[in-house]
Amino acid sequence: MAHETVHVVAVVGAGPAGLFAARALAAAGCRVLLLNRDIKPGGLAEYGIFLNKYKMKGGLRRQFQKILTDPRVTYLGNVTVAQSGDLTVDDLRGAGFDALVFAIGAQGTKYLGVEGERLPGVYHAKDLVYHYNRLPPFSEQAFPMGRRVAIVGVGNVMVDIANYCVHFCDCDTVVAVARRGPYEKAYDDREFEDIEDAFDRDLYRAEIARIRPRLEAAGQDADALLHALGQRPEPERRTRARLGFRFLASPRRVLAEGGTVVGLEVEETRLEKKGERVNAVGTGDVAVIPCDTVVFAVGDRVDPAVGLPYRDGLYVTRPGADPVYQVWDPATQQDVPGVFVVGWARRASDGVVGRARLDAETGVKQVLAEVATKPARPAAEAERVIAGLVDTLKARGAAVVPYADVVRIETAERERAAKAGVEEDKFAANRDMLALLRAD
Ligand SMILES: Cc1cc2nc3c(=O)[nH]c(=O)nc-3n(C[C@H](O)[C@H](O)[C@H](O)COP(=O)(O)OP(=O)(O)OC[C@H]3O[C@@H](n4cnc5c(N)ncnc54)[C@H](O)[C@@H]3O)c2cc1C
Numbered sequence: 001m002a003h004e005t006v007h008v009v010a011v012v013g014a015g016p017a018g019l020f021a022a023r024a025l026a027a028a029g030c031r032v033l034l035l036n037r038d039i040k041p042g043g044l045a046e047y048g049i050f051l052n053k054y055k056m057k058g059g060l061r062r063q064f065q066k067i068l069t070d071p072r073v074t075y076l077g078n079v080t081v082a083q084s085g086d087l088t089v090d091d092l093r094g095a096g097f098d099a100l101v102f103a104i105g106a107q108g109t110k111y112l113g114v115e116g117e118r119l120p121g122v123y124h125a126k127d128l129v130y131h132y133n134r135l136p137p138f139s140e141q142a143f144p145m146g147r148r149v150a151i152v153g154v155g156n157v158m159v160d161i162a163n164y165c166v167h168f169c170d171c172d173t174v175v176a177v178a179r180r181g182p183y184e185k186a187y188d189d190r191e192f193e194d195i196e197d198a199f200d201r202d203l204y205r206a207e208i209a210r211i212r213p214r215l216e217a218a219g220q221d222a223d224a225l226l227h228a229l230g231q232r233p234e235p236e237r238r239t240r241a242r243l244g245f246r247f248l249a250s251p252r253r254v255l256a257e258g259g260t261v262v263g264l265e266v267e268e269t270r271l272e273k274k275g276e277r278v279n280a281v282g283t284g285d286v287a288v289i290p291c292d293t294v295v296f297a298v299g300d301r302v303d304p305a306v307g308l309p310y311r312d313g314l315y316v317t318r319p320g321a322d323p324v325y326q327v328w329d330p331a332t333q334q335d336v337p338g339v340f341v342v343g344w345a346r347r348a349s350d351g352v353v354g355r356a357r358l359d360a361e362t363g364v365k366q367v368l369a370e371v372a373t374k375p376a377r378p379a380a381e382a383e384r385v386i387a388g389l390v391d392t393l394k395a396r397g398a399a400v401v402p403y404a405d406v407v408r409i410e411t412a413e414r415e416r417a418a419k420a421g422v423e424e425d426k427f428a429a430n431r432d433m434l435a436l437l438r439a440d
Pocket residue numbers: 012013014015016017018035036037038041042043044045048049050053079080081082085103104105106107129157160306342343344345350351352353354355356
């Protein structure tokens with residue numbers, strides 16, 4: 001070890017935020033233990049980024065590999081930190097680390113309170129994304145997609161879900177449902193190019209005509225939208241499935257007959273400007289979008305069952321104007337000393353990998369400032385802290401997966417893919433990955 005004395009920090013979660021936090025901490029001379037719920041690292045970079053974005057995922061995996069082979073970083077996969085997990089937050093707080101960094105993403109579900117949103121055939125985007133990207137246990141659960149899919153939301157995740165529907169499922173129609181209008185769409189046009197071949201321009205023109213009076217009442221230019229549409233190059237090929245939009249529609253309930261989804265009831269909305277913000281206000285008129293599958297792509301919340309102070313979908317951080325990463329207990333009005341959150345665990349569903357990296361790196365500066373108030377200790381002592389936690393996990397019978405074993409799994413997956421002549425072939429079940437490790 002290059003440093004005679006070190007601080008030792010546990011990072012929980014090995015998605016982009018946790019991995020880049022680990023890199024920044026190691027670069028500052030810390031010894032880092034990285035604990036991850038999933039067997040494999042990467043988080044949504046591995047299990048969220050769209051199926052066929054192989055180049056992007058490959059590039060990120062190579063960056064992550066460098067971090068995970070740094071001798072100052074120890075990775076342990078298949079370890080959940082939660083009230084009913086392999087370790088609790090208190091276990092970690094009592095284990096002798098100088099700081100704990102939670103980079104566990106946003107694993108909770110944001111329910112809108114819409115009647116019927118837990119019916120079969122109604123999915124939350126994250127679960128479906130985890131399913132098609134083969135994250136256990138979602139990979140083992142069935143997510144049957146019907147012929148007519150309504151996706152609630154108009155962000156980049158909607159684009160990914162639509163991409164899945166029109167290119168990987170047997171759908172006829174996909175409709176993206178937005179409470180507000182085309183000017184308030186949240187997806188990036190570059191992302192939309194991936195589904196341009198399904199986008200039905202006639203449907204779009206008809207939809208703009210339908211909502212024109214409401215756009216104009218809000219001072220928005222409907223003709224400019226049609227003009228912009230005319231400027232877009234026509235795709236060379238078209239999918240059988242047709243993609244449309246339903247703007248100015250607020251979901252009220254999912255309609256079902258005999259337990260089968262038959263439609264999404266929406267309330268029509270109009271737009272109301274409030275300063276810079278454009279709000280949707282219900283008009284009282286109700287309509288039904290016929291569909292047999294509904295996917296809510298409206299962002300996520302953090303998981304309240306982890307055991308960190310939680311309020312309104314977020315972990316609580318110390319009040320302050322600038323981004324604060326220090327976890328705060330509202331009951332005692334005190335810091336939870338040495339405990340920090342970064343990435344989507346700090347701000348759920350906030351941006352791309354680059355943003356999560358920046359957030360982690362900014363957060364680590366605050367972590368290092370806290371750590372600097374504590375005495376560094378001999379490297380051997382830091383190793384004992386980590387070994388102590390590994391012993392605890394073993395005593396509890398946890399099937400911990402170190403990075404060397406992740407490499408073995410990934411090697412086997414590459415071999416499977418080569419054999420099958422496909423780009424990727426991930427194991428769909430934890431037990432298959434663990435069986436492989438036992439068999440070798
Ligand atoms: C559908 C979708 C598509 C996306 N596509 C792109 C894209 O094309 N390009 C791009 O740049 N960005 C994309 N993003 C955004 C990007 O994935 C995120 O910005 C980034 O992954 C957030 O990183 P994170 O580390 O904060 O959280 P996550 O990536 O969610 O990582 C969280 C990690 O914590 C672990 N964990 C969770 N709970 C626990 C626990 N209790 N105990 C221990 N470990 C735990 C998980 O196993 C996981 O490894 C996409 C996101 C989504 C949802």
